Amino acid sequence: MTGWLAVAGLGPGDENMVTPEVRAALADATDVIGYFPYVARVAPRPGLSLHGSDNRVEIDRAGHALRLASEGARVVIVSSGDPGVFAMASALFEALEKRPDLHHLDIRILPGITAMLAAAAHTGAPLGHDFCAINLSDNLKPWPLVEKRLRLAAQADFAMGFYNPRSASRPHQFTRTLEILREECGPDRLITFARAVSTPDERIQTVTLAEATPEMADMRTVVLVGNSATRRVGRFVYTPRSAE
């Protein structure tokens, strides 16, 4: 039996945003591995083992997947959103780097709808011009680097998408993020808080930076910041295609 390993993006939550490519990989898998709530989105069936694990054990999970595939299993690591955007694909390659004996394995990354782009779609088109994506968590990078990137991104007049904007353990950092944005972009810039996008709990709120408060974000929120031309049209927010 020839094993393989796929890292698959389940999208932001709505099952109608899961691609047929990902569905086919799940239908053909013998093992599905991932963070508990993502594994819970996969229907059990005979012949399929579901391996849910805790958050923050990404490298262990990737190593487990590599071992199973090397033994002949057909393994899918499930990720929310897109596996290549602040998710499991990089963790897999970090684990693979330590196992040159497994470099020959059949490995595929299957893209998905990432939360930032689903949030943008449900807001209008706030990322319709050049943009950047920043993970605001300092678990894996020093906070001063986050501040530096925020300032340079604002100076470049990028629209921005933020992942992991705020957690209970570091509430002051998002307060600081809003301060930096007000300094660099002014009080009138539009900011959108998109919570639980594409799920029954979805809530999307757009305000100006002057009106924004840290409590508008939590760990289920993606934050979008417009560029200097971003504006409202009806109930939507969009960024024009042109710039001066």
Added chain:
Amino acid sequence: MTGWLAVAGLGPGDENMVTPEVRAALADATDVIGYFPYVARVAPRPGLSLHGSDNRVEIDRAGHALRLASEGARVVIVSSGDPGVFAMASALFEALEKRPDLHHLDIRILPGITAMLAAAAHTGAPLGHDFCAINLSDNLKPWPLVEKRLRLAAQADFAMGFYNPRSASRPHQFTRTLEILREECGPDRLITFARAVSTPDERIQTVTLAEATPEMADMRTVVLVGNSATRRVGRFVYTPRSAE
């Protein structure tokens, strides 16, 4: 009859990357509007009118879609990739801005797999840390703004994705892009040229900036540039989740 308008992302080319949400909208539509090659991806059926149009008539196309929907049609504007990333969603809202009488219309943006993220998936995980997306065409913005954004993005140590890197009418600009990247990032930085991703013509090539030549890109190419930590593992290219 109540009309509606959806702007739907068909993904980068592979039909297995089209979401069920987009398929359902197409199945329920009376009219499909878009650039010829994207409309050609929709199967004809009785009761469906296909309206293909030329490139660079985005605002006319959006106005046509708004008129049809206001008359009761169920209209899908098709976009390649994701409609919110250098595609039709912003053009629609530009057209809607001129028609306050149509702000009440039922309008939805349906996300898709954007070329940059499909290219990243087929390369490994080159965008696995903070990144930006830049449209290198100067059709809708002055070239000096592109140069400024390239330099600031490099100074922020973002990984980068470039859309529309090169066309016959402006070949010198991508030459200039490579010069700027070599100045800011040094000769060893990895750059990936991903052509016709997810189609039978797919070709993915990763080289260093020192080795990169302008001819490696054309209008069907998405270009990905790593950050300072991006490296190869086996046949893949990835960016670690952590930074210093």
